[in-house]
Amino acid sequence: MKKIYILPLLAATLFFSCTNELDQNPVSDIGSENFYRDEDDFEQAINGIYSSLQTYPDHQLVLSEIRSDNMYAITNSGIRDHEPVNNFFPTIATNSYIAEVWSKDFEGILRANTVLDRMTDEAVPDENMRNRMIGEARFMRAFFYFDLVRFYGKVPLLDHVVTPEESLEIGRSNVSEIYTLIIADLEDAINKLPESYPAEQRGKVTLWAAKAMLGKVYLTRSGTSYDIEGPGMDSGEYDLALSLFDDIINNGPYAFIDDYDTIFAYDNENNSEIIFDIQYKDGSLGIGATYPGLFVPDNYFEAIGIPFPAGGEYKAPSENLLHSFDDNDIRYNTIFQEGYTDANGNPIADIFIVKFLDTENPGTDRFDWPINFPLIRYTEVLMMKAEAILFGGTGNPSDADEIVNRIRDRANLQPLTAVTTDQLLEEKRREFAGEGTRWHDLVRSGKVLDIMNTWIPEDDVSDKIQAPINQNSIIYPLPSTQITVKEGLYDQNPGYN
Template identity: 30%
Template sequence: MKRFILLALLTMASLSCRKEFIDLQPISEMNAGTFYKTEQDMNQAVMSPYASLRALYNQAFIYVSEIRSDNTTFSWVPGNSKDMTSIDNFGDVLLSDNGYVLTVWNNAYNTILRCNLVLDKIDAVSFKDPKLKEQYKAEAKFIRALTYFWLVRVYGDVPKVEKQLSVNEAYSLGRAPTPEIYDLIVADLTFAEANLPASYPAVDKGRATLGGAKGLLAKVYMTMAGYPLKKGAAYYALAETKALEVINNSQYSLVPDYKTLFDVTKKNSSESLFEVQYKKGGTNTGSPWNNDFAPRFSNKEVVLVGDKSGFNAPTPSISSAYEAGDPRKVISMSDGYVSVATGKAVNEKYVKKYYDVSFSASDNDNNWIELRLADTYLLYAEALVRQGKQQDVALNYLNKIRQRARNSTGATAGILSDYKPFTSEGDFLLAIEKERRVELAFENHRWFDLVRTERAKEVMTQEQTEQTGFSPAAWNNNMLLFPIPLQVIQSNPEKIKQNPGY
């Protein structure tokens, strides 16, 4: 069993390179001890964790965020897949041998390994421009921070790996406390903020930027302010500061039309702070979501090329969360389709936000937008409200999201009027929560929003009751975290202990 933790923490990462940032191909059979000699070598090494992010966002992250929330469910599962249904249904027992939970863990630590490889090797390499060396370090730390931010929200306490490890070192690691992981995340992002450029030439579009580091820091501080750390007002203030620095950066602006955000010909827009880059027609560089999200038994009514997997289907509650005439709904999802074979309507919901025509099966051009300005606007508004300050400013930024939506393709005239001043902080926060839900639907934000605001119990109990017709098993806060994968515990039982409740 010891091989599993070695796989997660010590496996040698493949490197990637080609002339363009997205055109990444593995360098196979490369000896890590002799490869890292030049600036070009290190640039190739930095590309490796970017490539690794694709494995994380392809599917696994969606399972532990959107499907865990009240936004999506499975419209089809193969056989009796408890690995799927136990993530989606709180009434099912989520076991520690769940394959998707293990996939997230292993792919995340593989990504961290690739980041650490850069950081361990780079100081020995001579650079003509010292700033470029610091930039490469900052890129690795940005990706490491992003990956740890996912890990700590999914599992809680996790091993803190900041360098390449020997076998003995790997087996000496236990789970670091959650506050310690957040300290590492903040330190990495602070370094990234100090050393990343504001932008890149077109050939390097998609690499981590100063704005991306600030935007992620704002999100991290908001999370630290809420559950489980509950650091409160001081951290809402930190989030406010970082969000405002992004907002005041003229490099970023809301795109005028919501539909443009998800147009595969207009990727990395003025609204984008960080996107995971995909490109169809390469070697494992395309994105699968158009196929994965399509109803299993649909034909070319939904997807023109490739299979349909029937997962991440919108729930009735997210469908009804959109106000009548809100164009974000028709851009993001559909309540069904008309069968070509029968001519009849099929009432099966599916996500449309990631539409493209595949180059081949599950090989699409969509990027995954991890951070964007609308998210930052809403976090900024929430941070102000939670501090009890500048309610008019918070209202203004909340309404900017509404204004963009009502001026987007497909909007019905007269809908989505501006919010008026709220009579209570609670009502204001619920309005922000609602706008976050519909604006950022199917983008992996909803579950973590519910956790940090301590709304998960109320919302998910209601959701499960509506879906199943009966109340789920009694709620407990153990459900806010996923189990540590059984294979990881078996690899190192002396040091790696299970989360409560599993």
């Protein structure tokens, strides 16, 4: 069965430009004039946009999970060593992950803009196909801009291809302006995208994915602003989000899966829980997923006979996350493994995440696994509906209770009565552990400063984290390499140097 596999080199010859360098402005196009001639060319170009998602899970793991109270890094010698992004130091503008996320998101935006600028009726005469391609490009542009807004706040707004020279004159736009483009893109995508695709095209975005994304955008804009230019705007658009979530729940082709473990099974990909995911394949081309290996210690791979390019450290669950699970919660054993025996027969007590790991179906090495990464799950749509109700929407609170208890029942837990926002946030934390949602959820809820400033003193036994944190930590700094592209073009986010 054909998939939309993520190919890291796909379309490199089409779109490769100075934007691939972290010390350059990521906004130019030198696509071949001999390309974009017909439907096949544009199909390849569309796949090139998807390929910018290749490392997206790795970035969410570090900038969302490790930034939060969910995880930290453990060295091979067993020493806890918080990632630089988890230290909350003001000097992290030089961090490679912060630069890579910026670069990859703008790479995707460049590729989407190139498709939209080059699209013509002559090249793609079939109107339905042309509309679908435009819808895909606009969805992906919105997706990457939403990522940028949540991590950096104000960013350059580019709705068309610009030259490198022009890019040096484009400063940062306000968050509200970026959201205007995101919403317009998603609304157009909803009108142009199909409800489904043939099996050989699984992985492409549908109108349902666009509706889910737009609902999340409204939910995020409605979140707490903290009086900064960040993702939350206190906009009160909960009912707009609710109408989209209800449409998906009532009319979409998705279904709640009763067995949590099977949602992530290798032999059950593209199941009814998945609204949008990143499709990966293993093999010698190196087009498998890298993120499962980031959760696991090197010695474990040695013990099971899988090549393990040295990672130096692995991303471990915090004690706080582990202790949040009830003893009866069956999700625990799907998400975590407690201990293993190393290659020398010694018992090792490490606890690590195996939610996306199947040692019976390994890839070629530690960073090559044939498992897709869920970007939007049906359960998240349900929980976002509950969130919209509890945080100010006009829905019935009993609907939120029903949603949360349905998820708890799947986890073998007792029901709750009159679910609170704190209980909802903790339930989502457990349900989506390791999926890159935690920091975004905390920020949106308005509770991130209270929760993190309570957790840090409890967890930071080696006194490595600068605390208490304040509203400046809600978003990241711009990469230092961007600040030096042109003096005065970009101002750094407050609190960073």
